[in-house]
Amino acid sequence: MRSVEVDLAAIRSNYQLLKNTFAPAKVMAVVKANAYGHGMLQVAKALESAGVDALGVADVQEAISLRMSGIKSRIVCWLILPSDLELAADHDIEVGISTFEQLAAVTENNKIHIKLDTGLGRNGFAEADLDRLVSELSGREVVGIFSHLSNTSETEDRVQKDKFDQAVDKIRRAGVAFTERHLAASAASISYSDFHYEMVRCGIAVYGLTPFEDRELPLALQPAMRVVAKLVNVKKVSAGQGVSYGYRYVTDKPTTLGLVPFGYGEGMPRISVGHNVLIAGKLYPVVGRVAMDQFVVDLAGDEPAIGEDVVIFGLAARGEPTAEQLGQSSQSINYEIVTRIGGRANRVYLNR
Ligand SMILES: Cc1ncc(COP(=O)(O)O)c(C=O)c1O
Known part of the structure; x- marks a missing residue:
């Protein structure tokens, strides 16, 4: 009745394209939050088979679940408590260290990346911590030094980069050896x-998917997720028919309404009114409030067959609506849309 298709070949080829574009830099593939809703284990396996340089997650728990499922690639996680460090070492998981409390809990088997706060105001050592950081790092082995950008503007990104370079220089001059610096996520890498x-x-x-809200993606990446539900009802209604809770939509002429079994229980935003879905080659708007299990489309008098595919989002190249468009019609962004997709919808993996 509803499915989330994930094309693993698209994920492998996107990764390869990113590798080729950013070479000689390594590319860590970030698979946190269930691989942005695509299914963490399946995606990690696909990326491992494509020779991924490293996988990135937020929590140690995500990293451990990958290890327990047989993933052998490097895994880095960066949102941790000091009490996670022993577990991370036991499972050969590299960790981002952001505080002196975490640094104090590092064991000799931990592989660490030092996180610097260059302006985002979240995790990481601040500029004022640098002297103490350098002295506490002396004699320790460090794999990497990293930071994360705010993507506010090129000017702001470059201010962060300058702070990053200065801090890295200071750490290097103090004799602390490290092998990897990493700063850019998708937007800045591109x-x-x-x-x-x-x-x-x-x-x-x-x-x-694109990290940009205001410009075209300059790389030929292919969206891996396609969300499809079956049309479960089509009915003729007259003018003046209220639709769904609160009657946010009232028909202004006789029409047909289609019912799609994909609600906010599956991650369809409750306010995604006006998003167009594709049914039998035509686009129709979502009307009225999205409910927990279903939403309604105005079919403008058409009567597609019950059981017809309703593409909620997929591939623009095929004329399908996109995750970006669903984000725009619900005051959100593609990141949030794909990450929240799930509920009762089965994930179907193509091209394993
Ligand atoms: C520290 C860190 N690095 C990289 C990423 C990947 O970001 P993006 O999906 O924009 O490439 C994230 C995701 O939010 C992150 O938190």
Whole structure:
């Protein structure tokens, strides 16, 4: 009745395209939050078979579940508690260290990346912490030094990059050895070649989606996720028919209404009114409130067959609506749309 198709060949070829574009930098593929809703284990296996340089997750728990499922690639996680460090070492998981409390809990078997807060205001050592950081790092082995950008503007990104370079220099001059600097996620990797360093961390681009809200994606990436439900009801109604809770939509002429079994229980935003879905080659708007299990489309008098596919989003190249468009019609962005998709919808993996 509803399915989320995930094309693993698209994920492998997106990864390859990113690798070729950013070489010689390594590309960490970010698979946190269930691989942005695409299914973490399946995606990690596909990327491992494509020779992924490293996988990135937020939590140690996500990293451990990958290890327990047989993933052998490098895994880096960066949203941790000091108490996670022993577990991380036991499972050969590299960790981002953001605080002195975490640094104090590092064991000799931990592989660490030092996170610097260059302006985002989230995790990481601040500029004012640098002298103490350098002295506490002396004699330790460090794999990487990294930071994360705010993507506010090129000017802001470059201010962060300068702070990153200065901090890295200070750490290097103090004799602390490290092998990888990484700063850029998808947007900066694609926009600025001087932000690549030894590694970039790409999430959204691996899934074939754009990190940009205001300009075209300059790379030929393919969206990996396609969301399809079956049309379960078509009915003729007269003018003045209220539709769904609160009657946010009232028909202004006789029409046909189609019922689609995909609600906010599956991650369809409750406010996604006006998004166009594709049924039998034509686009129709979502009307009225999206409910927990279903939404209604105005079929403008057409009567497609019950059981017809309703493409909620998929591939623009095939004339299908996109995750970006669903984001726009619901005050959201493609990242949130794909990450929240799920509920009762089965994930179907193509091209394993
Ligand atoms: C630290 C870090 N690096 C990289 C990424 C990947 O970002 P994107 O999906 O924009 O490539 C994320 C995701 O939010 C992140 O938190």
